[in-house]
Every structure is written in structure tokens, then in C-alpha cells.
Amino acid sequence: MLEQAQEARQEAKEDVQPSWKRILVVEDDTALANFLKRGLHSQQYAVDVLHDGETALQTLYSTPCDLLLLDLTLPGLDGLALLDRLRPTMPNLPVLVLTGRAALEDRVTALDHGADDCILKPFSFNELAARIRALLRRNSSNRGKVIKVSDLTMDREHFQVERSGRRIDLTEKEFSLLEYLMINARRTVTRSMIMENVWKSEYNANSNLVDVYIKYVRDKIDGDGSSPKLLRTMRGVGYVIADN
């Protein structure tokens, strides 16, 4: 299952710029999924494609994405069940549902289960692309100005970080790194993902830049006897910030 997700991600890495938003397409119809990948890539999105709900859920827990394009009719865990399990931990991930069910109540049900938007098949690709742009726009303007993980608070508007009321001074890069970790709280992020999203450049396995900055950030947020330790190393994988 994870191999399938890694393959999808590896394929998607081709010709993708680090600054491109990442979309996960979950669609069991292979032809439609491949078309969506091609079309969205042409609109400068990094696209991962998966064909079943269970793999998609595992991938979402381990690999951050900016938007989920979700078919409702999937083998195993279907789209609605996936939304039910996803929303408690990822309430802010924009989800656009693709449905072949024309009935109004089906679309209402999808929205009630946590979808942000719904589009009925067959749809125009131009309309889909416009809806994706709108959702991403809305999400970036609505992103919480204050984010919290346990007693660690980040005020993104005023560039302030506190832990249990203790002010933490961070450099600009340390702030960006911590922000990326907190946005992806409880999900492991790899060194490669950090390089792409914080430094906006390709990961170089010979460089220990990420590890050095992680240490700086860890010393500041988990130092001074702070408990519990929030920033953890996932050996051989990357880092995660979480409260348990």
C-alpha cells in the first residue's frame, strides 16, 4: 500500500517545481485519474494519484498536500467514509469531491461529511481548475493566524512564538521551519519535504542544513526543561511535531 503511494509520489516528482501546490487525486477510474494528473500538471500543480480510499488515508497522514480531489465511489473505504475519518484530524485541508451521482441529496451529503465543494461528472476541466483555484485561494486567506500544538502557540501575523507563556525568539528561517512543522502537526515530514517547502530548493542528501535548523528550533521550543518534548525525530524518515 505504501509502495503504491511512494510510486505515485515518485512519478509526480518529475518536472515539478518545489513552489507548486500539491494535489492528491483519489479516483478509481484509471483513465480519468491519469487525465486529471496530466491536466493539473499542465496547470502547474504537483499531482499524486491513488485509486483507493485506505491508501489515500494513510498517505494523507504521512504526506502533506494542499488539496484533496476525491471521488466518492472507491473500492474499500469509499469517499464519504474517508472524509469521516479525515476531518477530525485535518479540518482545514480543502477537499473537492467528484461525484457521478446527480441527486441533490448526494451532493448535500458529501458537503455535510466535510467536503468543501462538489462537482458532478461529466465536468469541464476548466471549471474544475477554477474551483481548485478558488478553494486554494480561500484556504490561504483563511489560514489561521494563530496555530497551536499543545502549549506551543504561533502568531503568524505578528511573528511571535510562545510556549506556556514563555516568549521564544526565532530567526526568520527558524520561524518558517517551525511554521511548516506546526501546519503539519502529527504528520511526519521528511527532510526532502522541508527543503522543498521551507527553503524552496531541492534536497541534497549530503547537506545537514535541515538537521542543523531542527536542532536550533528544538533547543528553543523544547529546551529549558519544557515538557512534553514536542519536536521528535522519526529515525530514517524525518521529523514530527506533536503533543503525544
Add this chain to the structure above:
Amino acid sequence: MSNAVAGYKSKTGKKDAAMQQDNLLAVASVLHQLAQPLTVLHGLIELSLLENQSADQYRECLKQALTESERLVGYLSDARQAIRVVQRATEC
């Protein structure tokens, strides 16, 4: 759709209302299946008009469009077969 066909073939003497319900389900199934290739076909045309592509890329696009139109033809053929089965069942 093949399940629907098998269902009609079984001719279990269902009442009209039940048969109409089956017919509706079969139609819904056909519509659902048609939506996938139609979406791809429509999208391929839109993308071709949006992008400046090489001759090879246009050819590849047309090949995909042909595949999807063949998929549509296949579904239509299945639907016709289903209609014939229903017609025979109602005649008996």
C-alpha cells in the same frame, strides 16, 4: 451493468413496480459509467485548446480521446443489450 442484465434475464416474475425500479437502477448505472469517459473526452479537448503542444502531443491526445470514445461505444452497446433483455422479458 452486467448484474442488471443478469437480473433481467432471470425473469423472476417481478411485479411492474419492481421491474421499473430495476430499470431505473440500470439507467442510473449506465449514466454513471458514461460520465467517466465523457469527462476525460471533454477535458482532453479543452486541454488541447488551452495548451500549445507538439504534433506528437496532439497525436497522443487524439489516441487517448479515441480510447475513451471506444469506451463510450462499449457502454452504449451494453445498454442496448440490457434494453433487448428487458424487452424480451416484458414480451413473455
